[in-house]
Amino acid sequence: MDATVDSMRSGSAQPISKAKATGRLADPIFVGLLWASGIFVLILLGLIIAELFKGGLPALQHFGLxxxxxxxxxxxxxxxxxxxxxxxxxxxxxxxxxxxxxxxxxxxxxxxxxxxxxxxxxxxxxxxxxxxxxxxxxxxxxxxxxxxxxxxxxxxxxxxxxxxxxxxxxxxxxxxxxxxxxxxxxxxxxxxxxxxxxxxxxxxxxxxxxxxxxxxxxxxxxxxxxxxxxxxxxxxxxxxxxxxxxxxxxxxxxxxxxxxxxxxxxxxxxxxxxxxxxxxxxxxxxxxxxxxxxxxxxxxxxxxxxxxxxxxxxxxxxxxxxxxx
Missing domain, CATH: 1.10.3720.10 (MetI-like)
Incomplete structure (x- = not known):
């Protein structure tokens, strides 16, 4: 009887431990994706600004302010x-x-x-x-x-x-x-x-x-x-x-x-x-x-x-x- 209970406990503990391990792995990945999303917006905005400024710089150099x-x-x-x-x-x-x-x-x-x-x-x-x-x-x-x-x-x-x-x-x-x-x-x-x-x-x-x-x-x-x-x-x-x-x-x-x-x-x-x-x-x-x-x-x-x-x-x-x- 005790052996059966121990085997059931060990069997239920394995899915829980796997879930915890998966959660520990997924959490930093999720946080990394969030950081990448935020940084992507900044990079995209910076590229747009840089391209407009670079493309219009010759006109500004020619005519000045x-x-x-x-x-x-x-x-x-x-x-x-x-x-x-x-x-x-x-x-x-x-x-x-x-x-x-x-x-x-x-x-x-x-x-x-x-x-x-x-x-x-x-x-x-x-x-x-x-x-x-x-x-x-x-x-x-x-x-x-x-x-x-x-x-x-x-x-x-x-x-x-x-x-x-x-x-x-x-x-x-x-x-x-x-x-x-x-x-x-x-x-x-x-x-x-x-x-x-x-x-x-x-x-x-x-x-x-x-x-x-x-x-x-x-x-x-x-x-x-x-x-x-x-x-x-x-x-x-x-x-x-x-x-x-x-x-x-x-x-x-x-x-x-x-x-x-x-x-x-x-x-x-x-x-x-x-x-x-x-x-x-x-x-x-x-x-x-x-x-x-x-x-x-x-x-x-x-x-x-x-x-x-x-x-x-x-x-x-x-x-x-x-x-x-």
Whole structure:
């Protein structure tokens, strides 16, 4: 009897010991794979930065730092500068955020506080579907629908009313072409609304119910609860959502290329055609001969766009950290 028990114990101990040995072997392998994954991201990012910098270095050596501040872009005389594209990138992205922010707040507030239960899911799915639409579809829609509407019904009355006013008149000057900075900003706003709204909804839904019920208990209205409880509670995540939308708008290519007008000149007018870094690269990269000054200038533009995106990311992290502190 004792021999049988001992044999059973020894038999059960063998699988346990094998499992322990396998676990001891698998654990360092798993940790090594995790380290390799993290290091791979850093290496890949470093290679991208190095390739862009190396490819654009001849343009920087030829033009110096004036390349960043020069508004010239003339492939015939091979005189290139980045200022027009930097201006267009920042200007259109800021317009997009200004337009998208109140829309995202309104949609998120409606979904979390106002919408009846049967409407929440369809509207939420519709917002998610907007995020899944390819950017080229937005560009085609903007070119065939929004641009004609802007040229026929929106820009002419605005130009007539505000175009001759002092100070602000420069923002609305020019012919009603339909395409331009403002149109590009509108298309970008539609594209980033789903991203910002989704994060806003998640943030507002994470607000403890007890906090909102306490506010309602002391007589606050729905708007006061939203303003004084929900938004302050999730303001850190909301700042991150806004900066995420800004970063998305900065790097958009095809949708902007369709509607911005692709004119390499600067103008204070919202309705004037312009160009962004991404749209310029998309338009002129296929026509740039290998080894030419134009190609290196385009690569330098890509490096500048990367630097701008990095600055936006660093700024967003600094803002979130300051609010957490």
């Amino acid at each position: 004036d390349f960043i501040w020069s508004p010239a872009w003339n492939p015939v005389t091979e005189n290139f500068g980045a200022l027009v594209m930097i201006y267009g990138t920042l200007f259109s992205a800021i317009i997009a955020v200004v337009v998208a922010l109140p829309l995202s707040f309104g949609i998120a507030f409606f979904l979390t506080e106002i919408a009846p239960q049967p409407l929440k899911r369809p509207i939420g799915v519709a917002v998610q579907l907007l995020a899944a639409v390819p950017s080229i579809i937005y560009g085609m829609w903007g070119f065939f629908v929004i641009v004609p509407l802007m040229a026929a019904y929106v820009q002419p009355p605005i130009i007539d009313i505000f175009g001759n006013l002092p100070l602000i008149g420069a923002l609305f000057a020019g012919p009603p072409l339909g395409s331009g900075m403002f149109t590009a900003g509108l298309i970008l706003a539609v594209m980033i609304v789903p991203f910002i709204t989704a994060m806003f909804v998640e943030t507002l839904e994470s607000v403890p119910t007890m906090l909102k019920e306490s506010a309602y208990g002391v007589g606050c209205t729905t708007y006061e609860v939203y303003k004084n409880v929900s938004v302050p509670y999730g303001k850190t995540a909301m700042v991150g959502a806004i900066m995420l939308g800004l970063g998305r708008a900065l790097g958009e290519t095809m949708a902007v290329t369709f509607v911005i007008g692709n004119a390499t000149r600067m103008s204070a007018s919202l309705f004037a055609p312009g160009a962004t870094i991404a749209s310029t690269i998309a338009n002129e990269f296929p026509e740039a001969p290998i080894g030419s000054l134009k190609l290196t200038s385009l690569l330098q533009l890509g490096f500048i766009l990367f630097v701008i995106s990095f600055i936006v990311l660093a700024l967003s992290r600094a803002l979130v950290r300051s609010r957490l502190d």
